[in-house]
Amino acid sequence: MSSPDPNRAQLTRSDRDGTVALQGDLVVWTLPTLPDGAVPRLDLSGLSRLDTAGAWYLSRQQAAGATLSGLSERHAELLDTVAGAMTEPVPDPAPDMPRWRQMLDRAGRRVVSGLVFFRELAEYLGRFVAALLRALRHPSEFRLTSLVYHCQETGLRAVPIVTLMSFLIGVVLAFQGATQLRQFGAEVFVVDLIAIAVLRELGILLTAIIVAGRTASALTAAIGSMKMHEEIDAMRTLGMDPDMVLILPRVLALVLMLPILGLISDVAGLVGGAVMSWIELGISPAMFLARLSDVEASNALVGLVKAPVFALIIGVIGCHAGMKVGKDADSLGRQTSTAVVNAIFAVIIADALFSIFFSEVNL
Template sequence: MSASPDTAPPSGPAARMTLDGHALRVSGALRIDTVDRMATAQVPDMSGVREIDITALSHVDTAGAWFVLDLQRRAGAAATLRGASPAQAQLIETIRQNMPPDEATVERRAPFGDLLESLGRTSASYARTAVDMTGFLGQVIATLAVLVLRPRRLRLISLVHHMHEVGVRAVPIVALMAFLIGVVLAFQGAAQLRQFGAEVFVVDLISISILRELGILLTAIIVAGRSASAFAAAIGSMKMREEIDAMRTLGLDPISVLVVPRVLALILMLPVLGFLADLAGLIGGGLMSWIELGISPAVFQSRLLSGADVWHYAIGLIKAPFFAVIIGITGCYQGMQVEGNADSLGRMTSASVVLAIFLVIVADAVFSIFFAVLGV
């Protein structure tokens, strides 16, 4: 882009800068071929400059106009520009209007429209995931229906292996967790109920809390952390190595071979783990009640049998298969979404744990509202 009539064919002396007190005088031809040399070798200290005089400039092009503005920026807001011809002033003003803003003054605020767009995209992504997981659940249910009609297709060895992995291996951590939860409930309940002379009701607090809610919920959360991640990692690794594509080529259904045994193992073992968690929680609560409140095991057992309705235990068992399906479907679905790289495997494994725990808590809340409405 040419500046003006001043930017005739290059001629005249090369550009020079002279510092005269508080004034910087620029002379000669300030063109694209001289700007770089001046910028690297001739720019003086601009801290004391209050005026930039370009009266002696013979030629100015776009690069030269930018250089003049850059000098003014370095000198500060108080520096004035003097001596520009009308054509030069017009060019310099045009360049000034198109200069990028100073980074320090740029406000990095997302416009409201961008926030709405981001919210919409995120909501659409979650909706697509929900639809895809529902379809995946439908495939698993259809495969289970076929296995009910043709039991010989069930891979019994795989089922037993996964029952051992998700059930037997989880017993120590589940029992320890429930035992400590029972201890904490008894200790905290005793501290509060002692103020009202109602220590004996700590038994009701422990039994209802563990049998109805905490036993199965915390068990499901632990199993989600163990099993959902394991399912996603195992199936995702097979997806990365294209073993699932090879299975389809051989005429094997990945849902039947990989998913159904894992989901069935969880459905069968989670109620067992829930029962063990209830038992360990009651033992821990009874032990702490004996130590802290002097409630003997016999009194604890008597109060437990008289105060805890059988429905409290039944409600926990009713939730268990639903939690198992949620954990199994989430872990296997995320494993199927793994792409051909390790980063995808890590992301999907983490997502399986987070999503499984979130859905388990949501399902527990729904069950609590449902049973409260029924008055159970």
């Protein structure tokens, strides 16, 4: 409905036998002339114009128990549309509810919300696996070009920041380790400290955190933008499966590239530790390599085994957040920040579980 000129909008009201008859324009400009309280019966046969503000007023009266009569079919459709768009807020705990019950109520709601979130993540993981199996059965449907592009965006473009970060972590470990071990005359063990810390934990963990920060946000922003512009609905209309087009290439690229980034991170961390050990302790590169060869190779294997799992976590959380974006830009920003926080938190939790598991199996 087009809004009338406020100077020409007029609404007359007449009361008879408990019925309020309205004639003229029931629009935003004439709404202040109506009573705020409930009206038992409304005769709307004389209405010439009705906008969404007027329909909102009528829906409130109808919810309060008022009887509406004489509404034209065109105005009735607008009233039904406005009434259907109105949402009822979730009621807060009663003010007189004891504090301990309010705390339990909030805790229960958060637990249920968390369980729903995990169920949705499991659903998206299943959708990725189903799309992967479908691609294996029907290779012609697999988008190799998209996979190569996302491998470049996820892996190749992350190499500089991952290398620099790991190099500096190795430098810091060597410097701090040398400061502490020098007190006991055990400077040579700084090589073992660097190797185990970088290969087993810090290399892949910090790499996954960096990838979670840059890739989870990129996934959410890209898919969320498509969701806002209804491009995903257009894909379904054209017979294209969003799981095959959007989710599979992105998550698979992460699964393929994160182990490679983890390996690059390990090498850069060891090089940084070797450089600082040479400067601070006088341990030559040849001595560093000789001492490094005594470190068990299982430490590197333990670190790299985590990479595909971390990649799945980051990819699934990013795609899930992108699909949850609504029609507004605020939803896109909120889901992007939520995806980054959730991905980093989930990676740290998964790393802690891996550490406990490998400790129990003596690896």
